[in-house]
Amino acid sequence: VIVPMFGLFCERLSETVKRFGGEVIEVKAEWGLACNAEEIKAILDVEKDVKAVAVVYNETSTGVTLRSLPDIGKITRKKGILLIVDAVSVLLGDHLPVDDWGIDLCVAGSQKCFACPPGLAMVSVSEKAYEAAEKNKFRPFNHDFLLWRDFKARLETPFTPSIPLYYALDEALNMLMEEGLENRIRRHTICAETFYKTFENLGLEIVAKNEFRSNTVIVPYIPENINVDEFRRVLREKFKIAVAGGVGKLKGKVIRIGSMGVVSTYEVLATINGIIKTLKMFNYKPKNKLKKIVLEAKETLSQLKNFKF
Amino acid sequence: VIVPMFGLFCERLSETVKRFGGEVIEVKAEWGLACNAEEIKAILDVEKDVKAVAVVYNETSTGVTLRSLPDIGKITRKKGILLIVDAVSVLLGDHLPVDDWGIDLCVAGSQKCFACPPGLAMVSVSEKAYEAAEKNKFRPFNHDFLLWRDFKARLETPFTPSIPLYYALDEALNMLMEEGLENRIRRHTICAETFYKTFENLGLEIVAKNEFRSNTVIVPYIPENINVDEFRRVLREKFKIAVAGGVGKLKGKVIRIGSMGVVSTYEVLATINGIIKTLKMFNYKPKNKLKKIVLEAKETLSQLKNFKF
Numbered sequence: 001v002i003v004p005m006f007g008l009f010c011e012r013l014s015e016t017v018k019r020f021g022g023e024v025i026e027v028k029a030e031w032g033l034a035c036n037a038e039e040i041k042a043i044l045d046v047e048k049d050v051k052a053v054a055v056v057y058n059e060t061s062t063g064v065t066l067r068s069l070p071d072i073g074k075i076t077r078k079k080g081i082l083l084i085v086d087a088v089s090v091l092l093g094d095h096l097p098v099d100d101w102g103i104d105l106c107v108a109g110s111q112k113c114f115a116c117p118p119g120l121a122m123v124s125v126s127e128k129a130y131e132a133a134e135k136n137k138f139r140p141f142n143h144d145f146l147l148w149r150d151f152k153a154r155l156e157t158p159f160t161p162s163i164p165l166y167y168a169l170d171e172a173l174n175m176l177m178e179e180g181l182e183n184r185i186r187r188h189t190i191c192a193e194t195f196y197k198t199f200e201n202l203g204l205e206i207v208a209k210n211e212f213r214s215n216t217v218i219v220p221y222i223p224e225n226i227n228v229d230e231f232r233r234v235l236r237e238k239f240k241i242a243v244a245g246g247v248g249k250l251k252g253k254v255i256r257i258g259s260m261g262v263v264s265t266y267e268v269l270a271t272i273n274g275i276i277k278t279l280k281m282f283n284y285k286p287k288n289k290l291k292k293i294v295l296e297a298k299e300t301l302s303q304l305k306n307f308k309f
Numbered sequence: 310v311i312v313p314m315f316g317l318f319c320e321r322l323s324e325t326v327k328r329f330g331g332e333v334i335e336v337k338a339e340w341g342l343a344c345n346a347e348e349i350k351a352i353l354d355v356e357k358d359v360k361a362v363a364v365v366y367n368e369t370s371t372g373v374t375l376r377s378l379p380d381i382g383k384i385t386r387k388k389g390i391l392l393i394v395d396a397v398s399v400l401l402g403d404h405l406p407v408d409d410w411g412i413d414l415c416v417a418g419s420q421k422c423f424a425c426p427p428g429l430a431m432v433s434v435s436e437k438a439y440e441a442a443e444k445n446k447f448r449p450f451n452h453d454f455l456l457w458r459d460f461k462a463r464l465e466t467p468f469t470p471s472i473p474l475y476y477a478l479d480e481a482l483n484m485l486m487e488e489g490l491e492n493r494i495r496r497h498t499i500c501a502e503t504f505y506k507t508f509e510n511l512g513l514e515i516v517a518k519n520e521f522r523s524n525t526v527i528v529p530y531i532p533e534n535i536n537v538d539e540f541r542r543v544l545r546e547k548f549k550i551a552v553a554g555g556v557g558k559l560k561g562k563v564i565r566i567g568s569m570g571v572v573s574t575y576e577v578l579a580t581i582n583g584i585i586k587t588l589k590m591f592n593y594k595p596k597n598k599l600k601k602i603v604l605e606a607k608e609t610l611s612q613l614k615n616f617k618f
Contacts, residue, residue, distance in 0.1 A: 012450070015450060016450045019447070019448065019449055019450050019453075020449070021447070109469065111469060117471065117472060117473045118469045118470065118471050118472060119428055119470075119471025119472075119473070119474060138328070138330070139328065140328055140329070140449060141321070141324060141325045141328050144328075160418065160420060160427045161427065161428075162426065162427050162428025162471070162474065163426060163427060163428075164426045164428070164473065164474070164477075165428060165471065165473070165474070168473075
């Protein structure tokens with residue numbers, strides 16, 4: 001299994017494959033970047049035994065989205081191998097036409113862009129993935145696609161489902177239908193753009209290089225002379241804004257802003273306002289005038305004015 | 310792994326072991342019975358490579374409880390092998406002092422005697438089970454006890470938990486503390502006794518033999534000339550009482566009454582009332598007079614009068 005490596009959740013994916021006895025070919029990229037399709041192709045041209053490419057589409061630890069995913073899908077489809085996608089933190093928040101891109105297995109979580117409580121996993125399975133499962137004798141009972149497919153055919157689940165969460169998902173999907181998928185993705189895009197523009201105006205560097213920037217997780221560096229934990233504490237206590245810290249190599253260097261699900265003008269402006277004021281308390285001098293920064297943020301967000309959300 | 314086989318969930322347990330590459334020695338019993346500790350011991354005296362005994366404590370398909378469990382625990386402890394218990398449909402509804410009985414791994418579900426919504430699994434792990442896990446290289450990532458132990462030490466979970474269900478569990482545990490564990494088990498016992506006495510008085514046979522009768526799942530045979538699906542439909546539509554049908558070999562022969570969690574005088578009497586009236590509609594002639602049957606049911610239940618539940 002080929003796994004592009006560009007953050008913590010890529011490491012977890014690689015670990016998961018290994019735990020099931022799989023052999024992993026890791027394609028490493030600097031944190032802030034991700035691999036391109038040519039790198040995958042080059043490996044496939046040499047290694048003849050590859051059964052799948054497994055990728056994290058949106059890496060939560062770095063705010064990097066694997067923009068080469070559609071091109072990777074063309075390659076895996078041509079080679080007849082599986083394409084497995086962890087889309088936990090991004091499905092509905094960015095473009096991901098699962099069938100068009102040739103994705104065989106796509107996994108997402110209810111608590112992210114679905115704007116639903118946590119506790120459910122959504123999994124889409126292609127015919128090719130079902131066929132691979134049929135050939136695989138080793139399928140853990142509770143995660144066996146074939147068992148789920150059998151029960152799905154008679155509108156049942158093989159194990160007791162979490163009824164309250166199914167009701168919540170039903171309502172979350174109603175809300176999605178009301179908003180429309182394209183509108184939801186556009187909302188996430190505009191909110192993310194507002195954050196990126198603001199951080200650029202403030203003079204804060206973004207971990208993800210331009211072409212890899214995520215629509216749902218924004219990860220800016222915090223100036224070296226500011227203690228990130230202290231920064232997060234002030235932001236939380238004074239402005240009621242909770243952001244995550246860095247993990248792994250980025251620990252103590254960045255904050256991570258989850259901008260997904262129930263996120264719109266109000267949440268983005270409140271977060272930006274809190275961050276600007278907290279930076280000020282730490283004596284940070286923004287690159288541009290605050291008035292210009294806030295005006296540009298509002299201007300970007302104004303594209304959302306027709307959203308009722 | 311030795312697995313006593315006396316119903317559908319025993320079959321699932323055996324299947325689960327096999328799916329993970331384990332070899333199973335099945336100890337078969339007629340449905341309605343279960344094995345005794347001597348049968349396990351006899352196998353252990355011959356087979357030297359057994360690593361665990363895995364049992365279903367309360368078999369939901371037959372209403373049979375494995376009453377030999379404490380004695381099996383003495384044997385596995387003596388032999389230094391693991392005792393694994395599926396207690397999904399019974400924990401808190403019947404006696405199960407996990408440590409006293411030498412149980413290394415005990416699994417239960419939130420939706421049964423916890424009287425909580427479905428969606429959470431409770432797992433207790435002994436030191437011996439942790440040690441076995443440490444020696445086992447093959448531990449699926451999301452169910453890896455050692456990972457859970459590491460995160461538990463800092464009051465975290467390794468993966469996003471279902472927050473709404475955790476709140477529900479917190480309240481369900483408050484309710485358990487208010488009622489008291491012994492009172493809760495006694496409540497289940499008295500409700501079950503009422504069902505058993507009533508079915509005997511009606512002249513309906515119980516699948517589980519006397520010494521194996523479950524506290525939480527009551528499975529009576531329905532007279533042969535009555536269509537069980539029709540019986541269940543009338544009970545549901547006329548009396549708003551939902552009971553399960555039989556599975557496997559018992560399909561079309563029995564009903565299964567879940568008597569656990571939120572169950573007390575009201576629910577038991579309403580169910581008994583519905584069953585008696587439905588039997589009458591199917592022209593069934595009870596063994597005893599209805600007046601005597603209802604009086605005896607109320608008398609048994611009257612032991613619950615001090616319960617506020």
